[in-house]
Amino acid sequence: MATLRDIKRKINSINSTQSITRTMKMVSATKLRRAQDAYEKIKDYAKKMENLVGRIITKLPKDTHPLLTEREEIKNVLIVAIASDRGLCGGFNSNIGLAVENFIAQNKDKYENIHVYVFGRKVRDYLARRKINIIKERLDVKLVGMDFSEEVASELIKFYIDGEYDKIYLIYTHFESAVKYVVRLEEFLPIMPSEEEYEGDYLYEPSREKIVNAIIPKFLSTKIYYAIVDSQTSEHAARMSAMENATKNCTEMVNTLTLIYNKRRQEGITKEMLDIVGGAEALKGT
Amino acid sequence: MSQLDLEIITPERVLVKEQVELLEAKSELGEFGILPGHIQFLTTVDIGEVRYVKDGKTYYIAAGGGFAEVVNDKILMLLESAEMADEIDIERAEVAKESAEAALKELSPDSPEYKIQETALNKAITRLSVASKKR
Known part of the structure; x- marks a missing residue:
């Protein structure tokens, strides 16, 4: 049975854990604000770009651009999974890992090979433990710039053009609000025309081909950039709420333990009193 | 209208x-x-x-x-x-222009770096000329 001193020690240790989680929560809150800023900045641009590209490619005749052409036979599939290097953020990383695992389990029979291109140490470890084929990993991705996403995008484009992969998917966490984030699975390549119909064709200057060739890489790198920023924002939000919960749980535990501690102390005092009274009574008799 | x-x-x-x-x-x-x-x-x-x-x-x-x-x-x-x-920082644009010009002198027109510096120079010149039209 735990002695008074053991309980006291336990309470102290929980208190110091709580001060750590509280600090981490505050740090995450600041980081969240910064990430959210970056996210808000790129949001409009990324969305308008997506719409514009959607409008342009619905007007293109079929099979004009290799990145827009769906291959008849899909053998090799690449999943780009974006998560983070660090833990202590609830289910953030394992949700991405799970989504990848599920995708592979569901599509195993359809395709010959499914490989993963991974962002973040935690998911890398998660997938490696499950013997999932990782072809490339990017760790320590912090504040990204456009040049970084351009590099990644051109890498992916090369994979597709060289025929190493016939389809590329993107899995990342989408930030909806500070308390809501969802895992998203999107088709990255080939680019699918949007469902909407747009009327009339454009007058192209200098030429349609030139515009399409210029806008597609730009669109893809914007998409990667947006997904990374989106994921980072979600990560900080997830960590913030995980730490908030941890802090709350600490308070609860300290309260319970303090109650036990006081009860136990009172019991000890009562017992000692009884001993003294009993002793005194016994002495009286002699 | x-x-x-x-x-x-x-x-x-x-x-x-x-x-x-x-x-x-x-x-x-x-x-x-x-x-x-x-x-x-x-x-x-x-x-x-x-x-x-x-x-x-x-x-x-x-x-x-x-x-x-x-x-x-x-x-x-x-x-x-x-x-x-009216947002353009003229001093920064001047500095960018000078450094791009200096870099261009050193480089051969065939190197990939040349293109990057040329773009930088173009941007700086544009910013300077636009800044001068400030109301």
């Missing part, structure tokens, strides 16, 4: 979202102007000056490369970078 809905968006921010009467910018083939009633139009935008007229007043923007789309009197410009004339 009918007007144009103009939106100029960069990865940094939404720079302009206004009703304007006229827009002029530079494409690969030279300058172009958009007035209400323009045909559906899609073009690349070069580094250079973008002007628009609102309530009879002309506004100047220093633009990096990008794309412009015109549909039903709505203009959408997606630019890599853009600054209003």
